[in-house]
Amino acid sequence: MVARSSAVRDTVRHGGLFVVAVLFTGIITAALLRAVDEPTLGLAVALPLVAALAVAMFLLPVHYLPAITVAVIALVPTRFIPSSSPFNAVPVLAIVMGVWMLRRIVLGQKPRGFADLPPLRAIGPRLAVYTTGGMFTAWLVFSTIRTGAGETSVGWTAAFAASALLPLLVFDARIEVRLLRSVLLWVGAIAGANIVLQMVTGGPALYALLPGGGSFGFAVYRPQGAFNHPLFAGAFLTIPAAIGIGQWLTTGRRKPLILGLLAAAGIVSTVSRSSILAVGIALGIGAVVAPFFLGWKNLGRWLFLLALGAVGAVAVLNFGPLIERSESIESQLSAGVRERIVPLALTAADYSDWMGTGPGTSGQTARLFDSIIIENSMLQLLISVGIPGLLFFLAFLGSLIWCAWARGDLGVGLAVIGYTIAITGFNSLDAVRNMHILIGFLALLAVHDGLAPAARAPRPVIRSSALEKTLTAA
Template identity: 35%
Template sequence: MRWSTMRGNRLRVAALVVCSALAVLAASVVLPRYVTELGFIVVPLFVIAVLALGTLFLIPVEVIPAVALTIFALLPPRVLPQDGPLGALPLTTIVLVVWAFRRIVLDQGNEARIGDENATPGGSTPFKTATVVFGGLFFLWALVSVFRSPDMQTSLGWLISFTAGALLPLVVGSARREAAHLQRTWMVLGGWLGAYALVEAILHANLLWGALYNLIGLPNAQHWAVYRAGASFGHPLLAALFFAVAVALAVGIWLTSRSAWALAAAVFSGLGLAVTVSRGAMLAGAVAAAFAYLAALLIRGEKRWSRFAAGAGLAVVGVVGILQFDAFSARDTSAEGELSTGARDLAWWVAIQAGHLTNWIGSGTGTSGITGRRFTDVVIENSLLQLLIGVGIPGLLLFALMVGSAFFHALSMRAVGAAAGILAFSICISSFNALDGVRSMHLLLGCLFILTLNPPAPAGFATADAAVGSRAATGVPAARLEAGPRVPITGRRK
């Protein structure tokens, strides 16, 4: 035991030395360029960044993914640097990399999780194993595609970002505490930012983040036929995806825990989603919420078909209500809305032409724009079509199997909210260029993998989250506070 402890300490020291050396090397390469372009203001900013990075090594490891999600939600990608290495590894993704480094290399936080897998029947279910396997196969196929890319730098940068943001959480062990923090953080942010988006839509002005854009000289993003709230995300489509997932997550948790503030989070996230006037995301939120309702009934063993009929009726009423929403109707009938619909239709033709060009094996990760411009200048506003162009049919199929396995794992563990959340995400990304256009979005998929593969206890807020909150408030180890083991749908307590 003593020898293993000494060996572990030596590995930690060696890892910190290597990281320090890499930081010095990065500073020597990056700073001269940015000092020349932007002035010496870059130096104190670099010092602040180093201090922030050091802080990530001091805070509890289980809160780091929630910190990454918070940074993503409060700091729009358009205000963060995206040049050079930060194009391949966005700042929010770096935070997640630190979490994985501490969990895997430094072996921090794992001692309290030793009993998690053993205490959880089905902790390594076939669906969870399948997610990891399909994730690994997707990485290998994407890596091969890099070598046939017309722009290897773009493809390699995309693969680094997607691996660090989305795939890295798959190789971390049990992360139920991280999932509990993420669950709470996503709903808190969704509720508060949804309320802010509603105020923004009423005032037709983004008071806080609009002032930030003016301060740093960024142009106003409003160029649509109707005012579309963007809250803190810098673009209504990013805000809509975040709110759609928050709605699905909160509805699922409310249905399984009857938490009043989960319901409040669902309501305000839904209002925020509505005022983004994003048609694809509103559809995604409605479908995911309806799924959560039906799944919750099935998991509870509901036998009265009137409840299912009521759910279908509510879904129809919700869709009709969305269609009657004035801003939605105005955007749908506007010239700008019709152009957007036409561009999405044209994207299908471009994807088919690109598929024939590459024999359906893809032109390289992240190259949907490069390949698509060989046929027309239209933006491929569909992430699944972007994957089809970049990694071909095999890559798209592996991606779908990876996400689908995570969805079914959450469902098998009665985590209705997490399953509905990743369903909403999957529908949303098919409505705009999320994966190729905004690489920081890869982080959201990684967070959803943490939620779906390591779902908190069935009662959501009432158990796992309460345990995390109590631990934070009292200092008592979460292992002594968390709820008992979860029983998957396919199993029963003996």
């Protein structure tokens, strides 16, 4: 009887999942038809594939979905991922993560995975993440209402909340994050190696059989991998590069180091100065704080990091395409534009009395004063959500760093730092909603410990020892 009852429950559950998958497929199909002005034979062929993928999202093991999403970001050409209306408001990959949340929270599905999960800890930093994330969300809603709830602001708020904040509603995603971390390192290494190969060959490398992407007319050839722009590729690769090198530094395992270095090589090959600077600063900060994580017994790895950094700096400074681009007219024009964006951003921010003109509106607000693009995500936020919104966002990022480092995870904290610096060099947050999901992945990695106990560094000694002694004595 027990076996029969269990079989009935499984049958009902799978049947329910199938019904939900069919409904979901119908919604996505309707959205695709609405997004395309003139449906073609190619779309007719693609729809069955979309249907199969939609059903698979409900039938695959639930903990696979975040890892699959990051693999798609890294390896599937962005031009093949729908991004026009209605996917401009809720990006396709955010929908995939929404299915994951639906299965975990609403349907109550629990992943089956590793038995050696780390304990849930660092409650204070986790609380800070949820508090600052909630405050930023509340400010986005308030700003949207205050400025008239325009379509742009509503769409941007929905995209950011769905991509970056809602995944945190799954309060225990340790199994997902374990797999996500591993897949992120591997796809980052593959993407980085492919970009290096593109630089060497001057061609599409792994994507030779696919239709070509756009050309930006740079002074030097700048490969972009699966992304729409070299800047996007470089910003993404800062995450696996920092995580891999940071994980090696705290654990001594060589595989993360090799994978992280491949991602770092890809960053250099994009000739994206903001991302190169970002990974350099992140690893420099890592060199400063690493002794607190390593203790005195493992300072040999710290010395090796210093040597590795010196060699890397020399290699970057002598990298031919980077030198050629730095001496080009394009670079001089770019530098001139970037010098103008600070006073322009301050003028545009003052236009709303520093309270923001509404989420996602920095571009249209800045165009009231000049025609140049604000190539700085933080200045974009200053214009669109004002000083309060920018401070809430930075506090959210700071709490992610605190949460990761409180667990002894040096690499994820460095990844948050590196990615933040990278997107400060171009217009990512306000203009490219598909990139929001990377902040969601950083949040999951920071909040949930995805390292096996044997691969985790001890808590850094900078953590409140005096407070802990007081509490213990009490």
